[in-house]
Amino acid sequence: MAKIEFKNVGHSYDQNAKIPAYALKPFSLSWEDGGRYALLGPSGCGKTTMLNIMSGLITPSEGTVFFNDKNITSVKTEQRNIAQVFQFPVIYNTMSVFDNLAFPLKCRKFSNSQIRTKVNEVADILNLSSVLNLGAKGLTADQKQLISLGRGLVREDVAAVLMDEPLTVIDPDLKFKLRRKLKEINSKYNTTLIYVTHDQNEAMTFAEKIIVMDSGQIVQRGSSKELFESPSTTFVAYFIGSPAMNIFNCSIENNELVLGRFKLKIDTNLDQIKSNELKVGIRSEFIDLSDKPTENSILAKIKSNEDFGNYILLTCEFDNLEIKVKIKREQVITSETTYLILSKNRLCLYEKEKLIN
């Protein structure tokens, strides 16, 4: 197991260009031994490039990569002791489950008894013991993905398990089970797990620390709670959460926030503001309804409501602006208008797209 460290690592695919077009802009970051991380971002944000630099599939055009303080920047993938799990399970269809799991050990000339012990142990953790003697071909998608994962785990010396969208092909209710397994493994073997995904829910439910990326750079690093409650840029506010955070242009007058024709109080210290490029955001989950005006309330018209089963999503309108509000399914809506309470401690203020603390 290893601590992974990037020092000023950056990558540009066209290294002859005068001004490098970075797929990954230079940055420094370390991943602690035994940590559970997610790299989260839209297609083309650089997350897979980052993963490929870790695994050695790509040599970065700039910077140095360390595993446990050892410079491995130019060490080949095979010598890095990395286990990789991809979007689609990679298994040997003609072999039994046992032989699939034993394969990496056989290649490294382990004795038969060592192989048996290790394979049985991993199969036990992954709930594959009962299918060990079956052919791998007939298994379900999640079992196949467990085998891919198991092949990485049978080697005790793996520095980290790197996963690129490993749950994409798995049905929703099975994702739960697989994620749970990953966490069990993480706590039992103290394996460093790094998980690449575009799906915020996967990242948030899986990782202790999430690294959010956009356009080749890291925009925020934090826990699910931090990313949700205080997104550091308007991009993170949009990208994390479903629906995206409600965000509006606003201005400041007499130490109050002006949003359309409403004036709102806010907990943020407004003295630090230098420009008039301001936006204010609030999560649809943090808005309460009221039938009479209260502090920090705005009057809005209810345009539509969508039943999602576990909750109802209201689309409301005020001053030609649209605002989404999540409410409980049991909550009864009787009138066409409502006051929306935008609590002052729930408002996030952005200057030039960056959060003001």
Next chain:
Amino acid sequence: MKLVTHNLTFKPENEYFLNKVSLEFEAGKLYTLLGRTLSGKTSLLKTIAGLQPIDTGNITFEGKDFSSVPVWKRNVAMVYQEFINYPHLSVYDNIAFPLKQRKIKTSDIENEVSVAINKVGLSGFEKRKIQELSGGQQQRVALARSLVKNAKILLLDEPLVNLDYKLREGLRDEFKNIFSSDLSSHSILIYASTDPLEAMQLNGEIIVLDEGEILQSGTAKDVFENPSNIKVAEITNDPAMNVIKGNIDSNKIILNENISFDVPVHLKDIQAGSYHFGIRASDMFLDTKGFDFNVDIAEISGSETFLHLHQNELNMVLLLEEVKNFNDQDNIKINFNLKKLYVFDEKGDLQFSPFTMS
């Protein structure tokens, strides 16, 4: 205008792709086929399009036999998971393609294509090559091409599944608007999905499929409120509904040696015996006077916390509407919103629901 499938069965090897599928589709409605992978969704769409054979059964459209109509005469448009476009053509030419095939007047083609381009939000992109578009834009092109065909039957096979999460969210909203516009009044729309939230949001008729068989069909609200059996309750909820084996004896519900409670009002007519009890993760809550459970794993997702819990052999998932940190194996006390308790019989069929059953 009606599309009727009658007893469609297809069993190429040992497994049923379709098993006695009988359905009626009406114009102006959106139907969502909801099921796990390999449940028969794609098979059914392909059969309607004429791209997959059947062993027995038949399809009629507007009262006439459809099975013998060749694919190109079926007036069906299909959008696939993969964004299928002509890579060498521009956005405009990709969308105009089916109309040009039909030798329609150029000015009419221009009109139709521009309407479709507006609908899918691609104005200004007419001259772009397909490779210059993002995945979401490419899928819009495929959708626009299927719209200009003015097909009477529009089939969408998990059209958003290969898109980024955020794009999916946005496009799903747009699709819903496109579907609810004039298009749907003269056509039948069938949309396949594995995602219960997506099916709820599309808010049409839901058809739940499993192993090639129809388990239930009805409005989104109906299927959510009254899942006809345990399987449906699992497929239509994320996380799946908690289902626990237990007994009713002398007006008490007994789940195990530690958990029992009085029979709630909506179940007052129930008889003593063995049942399966169902409760959604969102209908459980923390309660200092509740039952002891241990936390296996706590997962935080945005504003919610999923708690995977166990007590002896009993495993449950609880959804908390707040963000709260727990340690593994923490001992917590929880309770159930008994007004929301479902009862299934030993075979797994729904007996009592917290909502009025139609």
